[in-house]
Amino acid sequence: MGEKEKGLRMDHYKKGSGGSYKEVAERMKETARQQSMATANMLKIKYKLLILSSKGGVGKSLVTSSLAISLALMGKKVGVLDADFHGPSAHKMLGVPTGRGMSGRLDGTVDPVEAAAGVKLASIGLLIPRDDVALIWRGPIKAGAIRELLAYVNWGPLDYLLIDLPPGTGDEPLTLVQSIPKVTGIVLVTIPSEVSKSVVKKAIAFAAKVKTPIVGIIENMSYLRCPHGDVIYVFGKGAAEELSKEYNIPFLGSIPLDPRVREASDRGKAFFLEYPDSEAAQAFREIAARIVDIVEGGKAIIPEIPEEEGG
Ligand SMILES: Nc1ncnc2c1ncn2[C@@H]1O[C@H](COP(=O)(O)OP(=O)(O)OP(=O)(O)O)[C@@H](O)[C@H]1O
């Protein structure tokens, strides 16, 4: 492989996965090279957190972007890696438009873009030209893309790298826990419904299986506060606190439903910066402070799950 072909080059996935022995050997060498670059990159970052849920649409991307901004405003150096290739959205919630691009360097590495509150961001959403472009990738291609993002993005020294994940406990979280020398912990997100609660149990089982600590669980869309002060529990009540008790994992806090969250995301703005005085923004500040306390105090623990339950 020529020098100029190295680096982040998502186009090479079009070539398919066949090839001669020599090509396969070359690929293995390149994978090993990427892994050592990824390891060196990740060792410069103090805390690596996965934002995981198993369940789709519960607010993982909102949580990732809002926590990133909260932590940055606390004076931390923060990066966000969007590992959701099929539906990247964290960039919009950090105020960066789709297709913005990332600057490449001569050595084949790329610089993350500077997003809201100085958060560094790397996402496939910056590399695709438009929102209606679909990446139709199978597992090994996604695993390769994750390794490339870990290896070739110049994060520099960071305090926190938050990794936004798609729903599920498959290729993306598995590749991340296998490629990052030590994932500091998993931040779980659920909404209060029974359906979400039961699916999030799979994420807890995943953490136990891959022996990765859980930082805690966040309940999003917990309640809606009406203009006259009444509170409506739209999706039910108490799921995250119940999971916290059942599995002995920290409950990090509740975020209310707020129509302005959806509206700001749709406008491609960071909700947290648009409405810093809102109840939801205040909740994020408190949750970020709890996360700092748990992570920096080394208090995140690997959940214990009976073998028959975790699968
Ligand atoms: N607390 C909230 N109040 C109002 N709207 C919210 C809230 N949390 C998230 N949303 C909206 O719900 C939608 C889904 O949120 P988000 O994209 O963060 O979920 P996700 O878990 O990342 O989804 P996916 O599984 O597709 O990645 C978005 O339009 C977002 O703006």
Ligand SMILES: [Mg+2]
């Ligand atoms: Mg998402």
